[in-house]
Amino acid sequence: MPQPVRAHGRETILNIRKFWIEVQSSFWFLPTLLVLGAITLAAVLIEAEEWLKPNVLDDWPRIFGAGAVGARGLLATIATSMITVAGVVFSSTLIALSLASSQYSSRVLRNFMSDRRTQSVLGAFVGIFAYCLVVLRTIRGGDEGAFVPSLAVLAGLLLGFVGIAVFIFFIHHISRAIQASHILAAVSSETLQTVDELFPEGAAGEDTTSEPGPMGATQAWHPVVAAKTGYVQSLDTDGLLAFASERQTVVRMEARVGRYVLADMPLLSLRGTPPTGDDRRRLKELYAIGRQRTAKEDVAFGSSWTSR
Numbered sequence: 615m616p617q618p619v620r621a622h623g624r625e626t627i628l629n630i631r632k633f634w635i636e637v638q639s640s641f642w643f644l645p646t647l648l649v650l651g652a653i654t655l656a657a658v659l660i661e662a663e664e665w666l667k668p669n670v671l672d673d674w675p676r677i678f679g680a681g682a683v684g685a686r687g688l689l690a691t692i693a694t695s696m697i698t699v700a701g702v703v704f705s706s707t708l709i710a711l712s713l714a715s716s717q718y719s720s721r722v723l724r725n726f727m728s729d730r731r732t733q734s735v736l737g738a739f740v741g742i743f744a745y746c747l748v749v750l751r752t753i754r755g756g757d758e759g760a761f762v763p764s765l766a767v768l769a770g771l772l773l774g775f776v777g778i779a780v781f782i783f784f785i786h787h788i789s790r791a792i793q794a795s796h797i798l799a800a801v802s803s804e805t806l807q808t809v810d811e812l813f814p815e816g817a818a819g820e821d822t823t824s825e826p827g828p829m830g831a832t833q834a835w836h837p838v839v840a841a842k843t844g845y846v847q848s849l850d851t852d853g854l855l856a857f858a859s860e861r862q863t864v865v866r867m868e869a870r871v872g873r874y875v876l877a878d879m880p881l882l883s884l885r886g887t888p889p890t891g892d893d894r895r896r897l898k899e900l901y902a903i904g905r906q907r908t909a910k911e912d913v914a915f916g917s918s919w920t921s922r
Contacts, residue, residue, distance in 0.1 A: 631848060632902040641727045641736070648737030649744050656748035659766035682755045685767045689753075692774040693746035699781055700739035707788050714792040724906070725800055726791065735784040742773045835866065836888045837880035838897045845907045846871050846881075850900040854882075857897065863887070872907055 637643050707726075715722040726732055749766045790796050849871050858865045861884075868880040875881065881901055889897070 627850075629902075632904060636904070641733060644730065644733040645737035645740060648734070648741040652741035652745040653748055655769070656745045656766060659769050660749065660752050660763045662765055663763045682753050682760060682762050685753050685762050685764075686750060688767065689746040689750045689770050692770055692777070693743050693750070695774070696739050696743045696746075696777050699777070700736065700743075703781070703784065704736065710788070710792055714797075718797055722792065722797060725797075729791070731787055732784075735780055735787075738780045739777060742770075742777050745773060746770055835883040835885055837868065837883045838889060838894050839878045840869070840875045840881050840901070840903060841877065841898050842903055843875065843877045844903040844905050846873050846875060846901060847904045847906075847908050848902040853900045854897075857893075857900075861887075861893075875903065 711722055711726050749763060749770055752761065752763055752766075754761045791800075846869050854865060864885040866883045866885070868882050869875050882897065884893075
């Protein structure tokens, strides 16, 4: 396979890995999916009204027999409650977490943002709100050609009870999350998982830590600098080893994973022959540099705090 094609493939994989790390730590991705799912559910249940046989609605009048005014009032109440609870609860939670982060560690806020359960709670609140809005739009009174999607209104009522359960769960979850013991356990678990992924059992090979021979002492080192400013989030060590093997040279890392580097600061150095422009571009593509540190490949990020 040609060299440019392989370099482009590694760059694509590294970009995908960096994007996935950012998505996992974002606070919008999972809630957005839940909102879209709630809107889809509302559309399906509204259309399903025509699939129900008339005698089903007549046989269960207290379940499916809501009028236009009552259905509007019910859904409006649920929608208002959900968005109000979401705003008040998350505002108060952020204040509590800001105080906790100032006392313990800034990781408290980062873990809160990347916690799937927290994202799911936010998605549930705004998803129920979006569901009620979609169903409300379809309810019409007698003068407008009466239409009340009884099945969708019943599902909205059930979702209201789900919102109450989610609210209780979130209060319990966040009261545990700001405790020092829980913060320490979360950081330790994340760090140990990273260690297991990066250094699996049986991966130890031959000792490659020996210094270069006498010839290396007289050869110059040529730096490869960073393209932008930020934290070194991950490194394609396999690609780095493949490069050194192909060039029959020694690569010395100047910036480890987790270090903050400035643009034009050395990332690594090559011994002997100066690297070409393509070599520099290929080596830079092996590094993922972002605005925040992550524990994905940075063991020191977790261990530096757990040892406090």
